[in-house]
Amino acid sequence: MFVVRNFGNKNSKKTFPCKFYLIIYMNRIKIKNALTFKPGKEVTICGWVRSFRANRFVAMNDGSCLANIQVVIDYENLPETVLNEISVGAAISVKGIIEESQGRGQSIEIAANEIKVIGTANPEEVEKTILQPKKHNLETLREQAHLRFRTNLFGAIFRIRHHLAYAVHKYFNDNGYFYLHTPIITGSDAEGAGEMFKVTTLKPEGNLDPENDFFGKETHLTVSGQLEAELGALALGQVYTFGPTFRAENSNTTRHLAEFWMIEPEIAFGDLNDNISLAEDCLKYLVNYALKNCMEDLTFLKEREEKEDLQRPKNLRSELNLLERLNFVSDNDFIKISYTEAIKILINSKENKKKKFKYLVEWGIDLQSEHEKFLVEKHFKKPVVIFDYPKGVKAFYMRENDDDKTVAAMDVLFPGIGEIVGGSQREERYDVLLKKSKEFNIPQEHIWWYLETRKFGTVPHAGFGLGFERLIMFITGMQNIRDVIPFPRTPKNAEF
Numbered sequence: 001m002f003v004v005r006n007f008g009n010k011n012s013k014k015t016f017p018c019k020f021y022l023i024i025y026m027n028r029i030k031i032k033n034a035l036t037f038k039p040g041k042e043v044t045i046c047g048w049v050r051s052f053r054a055n056r057f058v059a060m061n062d063g064s065c066l067a068n069i070q071v072v073i074d075y076e077n078l079p080e081t082v083l084n085e086i087s088v089g090a091a092i093s094v095k096g097i098i099e100e101s102q103g104r105g106q107s108i109e110i111a112a113n114e115i116k117v118i119g120t121a122n123p124e125e126v127e128k129t130i131l132q133p134k135k136h137n138l139e140t141l142r143e144q145a146h147l148r149f150r151t152n153l154f155g156a157i158f159r160i161r162h163h164l165a166y167a168v169h170k171y172f173n174d175n176g177y178f179y180l181h182t183p184i185i186t187g188s189d190a191e192g193a194g195e196m197f198k199v200t201t202l203k204p205e206g207n208l209d210p211e212n213d214f215f216g217k218e219t220h221l222t223v224s225g226q227l228e229a230e231l232g233a234l235a236l237g238q239v240y241t242f243g244p245t246f247r248a249e250n251s252n253t254t255r256h257l258a259e260f261w262m263i264e265p266e267i268a269f270g271d272l273n274d275n276i277s278l279a280e281d282c283l284k285y286l287v288n289y290a291l292k293n294c295m296e297d298l299t300f301l302k303e304r305e306e307k308e309d310l311q312r313p314k315n316l317r318s319e320l321n322l323l324e325r326l327n328f329v330s331d332n333d334f335i336k337i338s339y340t341e342a343i344k345i346l347i348n349s350k351e352n353k354k355k356k357f358k359y360l361v362e363w364g365i366d367l368q369s370e371h372e373k374f375l376v377e378k379h380f381k382k383p384v385v386i387f388d389y390p391k392g393v394k395a396f397y398m399r400e401n402d403d404d405k406t407v408a409a410m411d412v413l414f415p416g417i418g419e420i421v422g423g424s425q426r427e428e429r430y431d432v433l434l435k436k437s438k439e440f441n442i443p444q445e446h447i448w449w450y451l452e453t454r455k456f457g458t459v460p461h462a463g464f465g466l467g468f469e470r471l472i473m474f475i476t477g478m479q480n481i482r483d484v485i486p487f488p489r490t491p492k493n494a495e496f
Helices: 080-085 138-143 152-174 226-236 272-293 295-309 322-331 339-347 369-380 430-439 448-452 468-476
Strands: 002-006 021-025 042-053 057-061 069-072 091-100 108-119 219-221 238-246 259-268 335-338 384-390 406-414 418-425 461-467
Touching: 042 108, 057 091, 069 091, 080 108, 152 238, 152 272, 152 295, 152 468, 226 238, 226 259, 226 448, 226 461, 259 272, 259 468, 272 295, 272 322, 272 384, 272 406, 272 418, 272 461, 272 468, 295 322, 295 468, 322 468, 335 339, 339 369, 339 384, 369 384, 369 406, 369 418, 418 468, 430 448, 461 468
Parallel strands: 069 108, 335 384
Antiparallel strands: 002 021, 042 057, 042 091, 057 069, 091 108, 238 259, 259 461, 384 406, 406 418, 418 461
């Protein structure tokens, strides 16, 4: 059972936690909390052995923080059967007294009075895994994703991921948005791209008529919760979704996953400018939240990145370190320019004149990552919002501008990431939306309900999609999207 106890008064018990209380399960203290205690306090901690030296010193970690805690064993009075079972990877429980450490690297340690081995780890088997205390490359860590949580690197990444997921909900809740659960199985394609995973119960050797399928029609895994979120916003005012989405792209790049998480707010009675302001405010809030609540892990990741940079050619090294990049976003107003202005800047750039861009620059193209990188990191040296894109490169639901050439779309570009947010003012005019759905070859029977909302009290409204994994990539400095999601789903890979 859980007991909430005031450590200032051992006889005091409450039924609610606050900052002066710690939640204890079976009298266990998290290492994160134990490291803040003063010498003389008796504690019980549970965790996994990171290292064991001289039959005397155990480094333990329980995942609550980056730091290990050192346990000092009186091995002469410890049963040999217990001593022999303490090894790297083993799970143990330690009861002892916190003391000032005599060694370097830690201010306190635990003098163990009692040790229990909860789960053993065969040293010969450990040698074959990433649990052995040495440097492993990221590909090896991905191959052992069931164990990589126990490394310092992935412990830091997934603690940050937790804090950012919480921050997303806190931001929208505090700003009056309602959280909407949109369907994972859908009969419509929000993007019109056609790269979707099919959901079916039909067997290949049977009758493949969709009417015989489970839902009586062709269905897929969703690529976005946006269309359904619009329905919610047109009744509740402002909503957001935060859930898994799926793309069946046969892509093995460092920025693509088949399964990823999207944050998608929708606001009624809002236009493109409102949408841009919301995106900037939200992103700054999330970055600041990480800086305030994840500094230990961020500092570790910064130092790791700096060491990795030393192995790279100078031209590939980061100009700003991780913390500087985060403050770069936090401290600067985002630059807002139209797509047409962005194209002019690119055309007139030295890079373009010297033909250093791989992809042609001309009005009407969909900007490539090299173009986005130039605008953010070289030309403006600030986060950039580009708006009013050519309608031919954007989705059917984006509102047409009066020039009949562009739509009220916007992308937010970050250093090292490129596009991190994509959004638009939605097309609220029924006749225009109907025309565009036909132009994009989207069957009306798939989106009849979406079209119908434009008949009953239609209003200007807007929203965007923020890729959660891309956000985590930016905040952690990781270069591969497979390293910021617990179990990546990619072509030919659905392990774990």
